[in-house]
Amino acid sequence: MKKIILGENLEALASLPDAFASVIYVDPPFNTGKVQKRDRIKATRTTGEDGGDRGGFGGRRYDVEHIASSTYADSYDDFEAFLMPRIEASLRCLTENGSLFVHLDYREVHYIKVALDRLIGRDRFVNEIIWAYDYGGRPKNRWPAKHDTILWYALDPDDYVFDYDAIDRIPYMAPGLVGAEKAAIGKTPTDVWWHTVVPTSGKEKTGYPTQKPLGVLSRLLKVHSRAGDVVLDFFAGSGTTGEAAARNDRGFVLIDRNPDAAAIMAKRLASFEPELVGFTRAGDGDTAATAG
Numbered sequence: 001m002k003k004i005i006l007g008e009n010l011e012a013l014a015s016l017p018d019a020f021a022s023v024i025y026v027d028p029p030f031n032t033g034k035v036q037k038r039d040r041i042k043a044t045r046t047t048g049e050d051g052g053d054r055g056g057f058g059g060r061r062y063d064v065e066h067i068a069s070s071t072y073a074d075s076y077d078d079f080e081a082f083l084m085p086r087i088e089a090s091l092r093c094l095t096e097n098g099s100l101f102v103h104l105d106y107r108e109v110h111y112i113k114v115a116l117d118r119l120i121g122r123d124r125f126v127n128e129i130i131w132a133y134d135y136g137g138r139p140k141n142r143w144p145a146k147h148d149t150i151l152w153y154a155l156d157p158d159d160y161v162f163d164y165d166a167i168d169r170i171p172y173m174a175p176g177l178v179g180a181e182k183a184a185i186g187k188t189p190t191d192v193w194w195h196t197v198v199p200t201s202g203k204e205k206t207g208y209p210t211q212k213p214l215g216v217l218s219r220l221l222k223v224h225s226r227a228g229d230v231v232l233d234f235f236a237g238s239g240t241t242g243e244a245a246a247r248n249d250r251g252f253v254l255i256d257r258n259p260d261a262a263a264i265m266a267k268r269l270a271s272f273e274p275e276l277v278g279f280t281r282a283g284d285g286d287t288a289a290t291a292g
């Protein structure tokens with residue numbers, strides 16, 4: 001199953017079958033109180049001696065174009081009241097040995113952890129995965145907040161997918177202490193995953209605000225699902241979960257209510273030929289998404 005749904009997730013979830021997904025991963029808005037956007041600038045080198053808005057290295061001149069990004073609102077008076085009914089509605093879609101991953105940051109994660117314990121049961125909580133990165137500004141009046149938290153719940157704490165052999169290896173911090181053979185193989189990561197943010201330039205970047213790195217999702221899906229399984233993400237944004245799933249021979253169901261997100265996903269995942277639901281096609285079969 002490969003499907004992208006443009007729509008409000010609470011409604012879209014109701015249209016999905018029972019027990020089809022072995023993993024649910026969600027990266028909802030973080031309740032930052034802002035509108036999320038990632039405007040970019042594109043610099044093009046000019047040929048003339050004078051022209052160009054901006055000077056660069058070696059006296060070169062560049063024209064600078066400002067590119068407005070997609071946006072979505074990220075402000076909730078009662079975030080728990082927004083998120084929890086959606087998670088509750090999704091649990092029906094999980095297989096009996098399925099896992100739920102909820103990705104948040106310091107603003108809401110503690111409140112949602114307690115709410116999830118109440119909803120799913122504290123005994124089903126398995127890990128708190130910390131995704132640590134090191135990018136962006138550094139305030140001088142507190143420790144820079146440079147991590148997100150991914151809460152992992154297993155529906156059956158005695159039977160869940162954790163494919164140890166599928167875990168990627170990372171370098172030892174002190175390879176000299178473990179011997180050459182072990183150092184060459186590397187070690188498995190802990191529950192703290194150091195991984196860079198999506199590079200600001202490069203193939204992975206879609207321009208969608210708050211896009212998560214493919215590397216983080218790939219590790220998660222390789223270890224917590226099997227080839228042929230289906231993964232559900234109902235706050236899908238640019239479709240990182242879908243790309244990680246498809247590249248690793250998993251299916252995906254992705255939901256987002258933002259037409260810009262849906263259009264980016266349709267383009268990003270076109271080669272995997274997903275079914276598009278709630279889209280209206282504009283022009284000659286291009287994938288511009290409008291609320292359908």
Ligand SMILES: C[S@@+](CC[C@H](N)C(=O)[O-])C[C@H]1O[C@@H](n2cnc3c(N)ncnc32)[C@H](O)[C@@H]1O
Pocket residue numbers: 007008009010027028029030072208209210211212213234235236237238239240241255256257258261
């Ligand atoms: C943090 S972003 C997801 C980013 C994504 N993980 C990625 O890598 O691109 C959260 C997304 O949730 C979507 N969203 C918020 N509320 C929603 C709702 N009620 N139904 C569907 N989508 C929603 C927003 O449009 C936004 O794209």
